[in-house]
Amino acid sequence: MKSIIVAALQMISTPVVEQNLATARRLIAQAAAEGAQLLVLPEYFAIMGQRDTDKLALQEEFGTGPLQDFLAQAAREFGVWLVGGTIPLRSASPDRVMNSCLAFNPHGECVARYDKIHLFGFDNGAERFCESDTIAPGSQVVTFDTPFGRVGLSICYDLRFPELFRSVGDVDIWLLPAAFTATTGRAHWEVLLRARAIENQCFVIAPNQGGLHPTGRETYGHSLIVDPWGQVLNCLPEGEGLVLAELKASQLERVRKTLPALAHRLL
Template sequence: MKNNTEVSMKSVQVGAIQMISGPVVTDNLQRAKLLIAKASEAGAQLVLLPEYFAMMGQTDQDKLAIQETFGAGPIQDFLASTAREHGIYLVAGTMALRSEQAAKVKNSCLVFDPLGQCIARYDKIHLFGFDSGIEQFCESNTISAGDAVVAFDTPFGRVGLAVCYDLRFPELFRQVSDVDIWLLPAAFTATTGRAHWEVLLRARAIENQCFVIAADQGGEHPNGRVTYGHSMIIDPWGQVLNCLPSGEGLVLGELKASQMQRVRSSLPALSHRVLSLPASD
């Protein structure tokens, strides 16, 4: 690992899109297209969509009907053409890609560069399970978990990918070193969001001394599910730079390389680490 007080990132304008996706893919893509255009017009060079941006179905099984093979399909075509049209890095929340397991899909986050090329894919590793007696969720019923942490390089720095429930597992964020920006698309429930969303996001930014951009679903969906919203951008000191509490919209912000430099130079915690994750067998 290099000296983590050294900062190679460049300042960049970013946008996080908050949606209230429903069961009709074409409607969701149209709303996403309008919000992406607004982000681009405001100067965003990197735009993040939320988890399940293309569809929040009436049932968990509905996503199986719109699954695509990686590299081909109408949703991926939309993402590629939109990134190319605006000349941006477009990070596509999550969408359903075919899995090797029958009756399950991968919940995948795809990254498209300004030329419309897919340059990274992350399959959600940690699958949400929750049962309060009132609300029940079990993603493993319809989703096959990924098994690899993913980061990619851009002209403005190294970027890591995580999705929603991954936020609760700090070891994931330490698997890849020297990440300048972590991106987290989500569909956090209102119940767990009120309790834990902001504190977990700020913790990941603080302990990794990096920027965190989180794009959440944010309201009551046609299927009755209520998501928390509060899409936000957080700096390496753990300060929230911008936040959208609820509803559809856009969170914009500038990630300043000088801010990361100040944090890592004045409190070089990453280079002070003594313990590390155990080696894999």
């Protein structure tokens, strides 16, 4: 791994795509101006609709479409590695989309695609979420190589399934764009992110949606960057903005050398 400055971009996305893209572009420009080389947008950055079905109208074929064009152009214009939170890509079902995380290199080329595997289901009587109503699950864990290390892709609810992170061997940086609810976020967000960083001895970048949306939905915010020892390097509690940090290669190497837990695995 090589040291790098990274940014988690926290948003409060609305049902208006154009407004969300303008906000994303402003945050991308700001992060690039502050020296970030790897930028990660939150889940559903392009739309948080009035209804879960609203995203079906935005679905794109992989490789073409306005949302993919936006990400590719921004990566190329600002010369950064840009990971596009999630966008809706066409699935085999007419009533469901893939919730897909795409990574673009500084040339604007898509170098990795991950379709969310674990679909959020929650019902406490006051709040109900069932992503499987409108999303088809992915099936494959995805990593990709960069000049600054091996990067893994995960999305939101995947955080609760540690076997996903362990299934692909050693990864230097895990990315987890999310739209974690305020209810579950207050209870579990930080502790689970720190656990994934500690047990995999890696950095974790987790941009979240961050506040009260026009639809009335409330997301937790607290976008985090965590180091391999489980220390939070930076956090933004709520609102739109950036979480910036330098990921130091020496820190990763020191943790893995001092406590070589990854080498001690037997199962």
